[in-house]
Amino acid sequence: MRTLILWLFMTSLSGMAQVGVNTTSPTSMLDVNGDTRVRTLTSTTDETTARTRVVVSDATGVLQNTTSKAVVTSHLKSYVKGGFSSATDQPLTVTAGSVKIPFNYEDFDENSEYTPSTATFTARAAGIYSIDVQIKSTAALAVASNFGVAIVKNGVVVARSGFANLSIVGAAVTPPIRQVHTLQKLTVNDNITFIIYTDLFSAGLLGNREDSFFTIAQEQ
Numbered sequence: 001m002r003t004l005i006l007w008l009f010m011t012s013l014s015g016m017a018q019v020g021v022n023t024t025s026p027t028s029m030l031d032v033n034g035d036t037r038v039r040t041l042t043s044t045t046d047e048t049t050a051r052t053r054v055v056v057s058d059a060t061g062v063l064q065n066t067t068s069k070a071v072v073t074s075h076l077k078s079y080v081k082g083g084f085s086s087a088t089d090q091p092l093t094v095t096a097g098s099v100k101i102p103f104n105y106e107d108f109d110e111n112s113e114y115t116p117s118t119a120t121f122t123a124r125a126a127g128i129y130s131i132d133v134q135i136k137s138t139a140a141l142a143v144a145s146n147f148g149v150a151i152v153k154n155g156v157v158v159a160r161s162g163f164a165n166l167s168i169v170g171a172a173v174t175p176p177i178r179q180v181h182t183l184q185k186l187t188v189n190d191n192i193t194f195i196i197y198t199d200l201f202s203a204g205l206l207g208n209r210e211d212s213f214f215t216i217a218q219e220q
Contacts, residue, residue, distance in 0.1 A: 028062060078129065078218040080114045080121060081107040083209035089138050090205040090212070094198055101135065101149070101194040101205070103214055114216070121192040121216055128219045129186050133194045134179035136211035137165070138204035147198045149178040154191055158182060162197060177211075183219070192216065 020026030023033040053065050084090055085105040092099045104116040114121045123129070135149050148162015159182035165174055184192075194214055196203055205212050 076111045077127075078113055078123070078125070078216060079108065079110040080216040081213065082109070082114060082116070083107070083213040084205075084207040085116075087207045087209075090207050092196065092203045092205065094196070094201055094203060097199065098150075098195045098197040099203070101133075101196060101212075103194065103212075105209070107209070119193060123186040123188060123190045123192075125218070126187045127185075129184050129192075130181070130217045130219055131159075131184055131192060131215075132179070132181045133214040134177060134212065135196065136206045136208075137176045137178075138206060139176075144198050144200045147178070147200070147203070148196070149180055150195050150197055151180060151182055151184075152193045152195055153184055153186075157195075158184060160197065165198075 018026040018028065019030050021030070021032045021034070023031055054067065055063055056066050057063055082103050082105050084103060090102070092101075100119055102119045104119060106114055106116060111124055113124050131151050133149055133151060137147065144165040146162050147165040148160055150157045150160035150162075152158065159180050161178055161180040163174065186192075196205075
């Protein structure tokens, strides 16, 4: 009798739009309000299935499938370090007092979040991030009342460090290095870029990655 009742229940599913177990208002084809137990599952040796068919639940309990890679990468923290692809000097043209630093090389990028072609970091996960940048100007940098480096979040400067670039009889009296560090709370798709700000019309940076570089690390 129990088998017959179960058979009748299962065969009736195809004729009903939605079925609820322990609920009178189902929102899916089969809506179970409570625990579900599966006593035995067949193991798979199909690597394609293992890679592409992992069952997950959304915030409302609706089951969906995703890839094993998506499950793993969703928990990877961000660790990025980069600089310039060439060790030669990097001439930059300044417009309206600032210019994006075109860091076009990655030493490493553990979560594939930095795009060298646009020199932009895009967060894939919300969290607290530690962000650092350092630049070293070339010896040919002209005297300036202000020369600095800044960290930009979604188009807004969030941290900066700069001071005058001075020389006496051709000898520099201010250090050529500018560096800044900050902690930022980022949400998904927030962007981070780096800029130089100055009253000069052009600037030059050393391309060596031990002189000019950036790092981004997710703290939590």
